[in-house]
Each structure stands twice: as structure tokens, then as C-alpha cells.
Amino acid sequence: MDDRTKQLQALGREQYDRREFDxxxxxxxxxxxxxxxxxxxxxxxxxxxxxxxxxxxxxxxxFEEALQINPHYxxxxxxxxxxxxxxxxxxEAARLHAATRPRAPSRPEGGEAPVEVDAFxxxxxxxxHADLAKAYLxxxxxxxxxxxxxxxxxxxxxFGDLRVRLASxxxxxxxxxAARFELEEALRVRPGDVAAHVAxxxxxxxxxxxxxxxxxxxxxxxIDPDSKSAxxxxxxxKTADAP
Numbered sequence: 069m070d071d072r073t074k075q076l077q078a079l080g081r082e083q084y085d086r087r088e089f090d091x092x093x094x095x096x097x098x099x100x101x102x103x104x105x106x107x108x109x110x111x112x113x114x115x116x117x118x119x120x121x122x123x124x125x126x127x128x129x130x131f132e133e134a135l136q137i138n139p140h141y142x143x144x145x146x147x148x149x150x151x152x153x154x155x156x157x158x159x160e161a162a163r164l165h166a167a168t169r170p171r172a173p174s175r176p177e178g179g180e181a182p183v184e185v186d187a188f189x190x191x192x193x194x195x196x197h198a199d200l201a202k203a204y205l206x207x208x209x210x211x212x213x214x215x216x217x218x219x220x221x222x223x224x225x226x227f228g229d230l231r232v233r234l235a236s237x238x239x240x241x242x243x244x245x246a247a248r249f250e251l252e253e254a255l256r257v258r259p260g261d262v263a264a265h266v267a268x269x270x271x272x273x274x275x276x277x278x279x280x281x282x283x284x285x286x287x288x289x290x291i292d293p294d295s296k297s298a299x300x301x302x303x304x305x306k307t308a309d310a311p
Contacts, residue, residue, distance in 0.1 A: 074206075080099065080110070080113065084113045084117070087296075089117045106137055108138040108141050108144065109134070111131070111137065111144075112134040112143060115131040115134065119147065124155055128152070131147050131148035142274050143270055146273070149304055150300055153304065190223045190224055191227075194219075194227060197216045198233070201214075201220070210237050213237055214237055217230055218234065225253075228255070228261055228264060229254075231254035231264075232261070235247040235271065236267065238250065244274050247267075248272065252268065262295050266297045266298050272284060281301075285298040
């Protein structure tokens with residue numbers, strides 16, 4: 069990934085996280101126009117943008133592309149299942165829903181004991197580990213990214229966002245119990261983290277614990293009634309369970 073693509077990806081992610089979908093779409097499409105790489109998260113974000121705008125067939129194509137790049141991308145599978153349901157493709161939606169059932173989990177271990185330094189220095193070191201983890205992930209080395217994030221968490225265990233990032237990598241690798249643990253720890257220190265509640269719901273659903281997943285999304289909506297992700301996953305769970 070060259071510097072310009074990295075800049076566009078970071079900007080597109082920021083705009084997406086702020087729900088500035090028009091801006092995010094323009095930025096993310098610039099990455100596609102460059103034609104030098106294919107990133108599952110870029111396709112997934114574009115799919116969510118299109119879904120939010122009612123462009124279901126475009127959303128379907130983007131979600132399918134994300135899954136072709138990363139078949140273990142749980143969020144993309146669930147988003148595609150929602151889209152299939154809304155397009156009346158119920159059998160395909162059911163197949164995708166079934167594909168999110170449990171995989172054999174594993175918990176890679178790593179990290180070193182933190183040095184006893186003041187909180188400011190620990191925070192700077194944790195951010196450096198997190199930046200290195202991002203670089204490893206972009207290079208296609210997720211296990212190394214996990215190790216760096218574990219070092220960051222050991223330095224700053226109350227930084228819930230680090231655990232959410234760590235859980236995301238575990239989930240994409242199919243290490244669902246590891247992802248669940250990290251998200252529950254993140255919520256223990258930041259119980260109002262909507263993104264962590266939504267991600268925990270996705271993980272619980274993949275583990276086959278549907279009632280608990282629904283409860284997690286409902287908690288997210290209690291905190292933020294405008295959470296589109298929580299609403300989408302709740303809608304998906306209802307359509308998937310419908311006779």
C-alpha cells in the first residue's frame with residue numbers, strides 16, 4: 069500500500085466512523101479508482117454506505133467483494149445477509165447466517181510485562197505498538213498485529229479501543245472466544261462504548277449465542293438510539309429467525 073492509498077484509507081475510515089457517508093463514499097471510491105489494491109474493509113464500508121442510501125444491489129456487490137477477499141469477515145457476511153433478506157433472497161441469507169456459526173477458537177499468546185513508567189509514557193508506548201500493529205495488519209501479518217496490540221493492552225489495560233481492535237482481528241481469524249473476551253474486557257472499562265456492544269453482538273451471534281447477541285445490540289441502541297449498525301443487526305436477526 070503506497071502513502072496516498074494509506075492517506076485515503078485513513079480519511080475514508082474517519083469519515084465513515086463520523087457517519088459522513090457522502091464524503092466517505094467519495095474518498096473510498098478514490099481507492100478503488102487507483103486499482104492498485106483490494107481491501108476488504110474498503111468494500112465493506114462502501115457496502116454499508118450504499119445500504120444506508122437504499123442502493124441495495126450496489127451494497128450486495130460490495131459486500132460480496134469484501135467476502136471474496138476475506139471469507140472470514142463476519143461483519144461483511146452479516147451485512148450481506150441483511151441485504152439478501154431485503155432483496156427477497158431468503159435462502160442465500162439463511163446460508164450466510166449459518167456460515168457465521170462457531171469455528172474452532174484459538175487464543176494466541178504473546179506480549180511482555182510492561183515496564184514500570186508513568187502513565188503518559190505508557191500511553192505513548194501503547195500508541196506506538198498500536199501503529200505497528202496496523203502496519204503488520206496492512207502487510208497481511210495478523211498474528212504479528214495481535215502480538216503488538218497485546219503489548220499495547222498490557223501497557224494501558226483501560227484503553228478499551230485497543231481491545232476492540234484486537235477483538236476485530238481475532239474475529240476475522242475465526243478466533244471467536246478470544247474476540248469475545250477482549251470485547252467484554254473493553255466494556256468492563258468503558259460500558260458506554262456503542263461500537264464494542266455492536267461488535268460483541270456480532271461475535272456472540274457467530275458463536276451461536278443469538279439471544280445474547282440481540283441483548284448486546286439492544287444495549288447499544290439504549291446508549292445510542294441512532295446506531296445504524298445495531299439496528300441493522302437486530303433487523304437481520306429477526307428476519308433470519310422468521311419462519
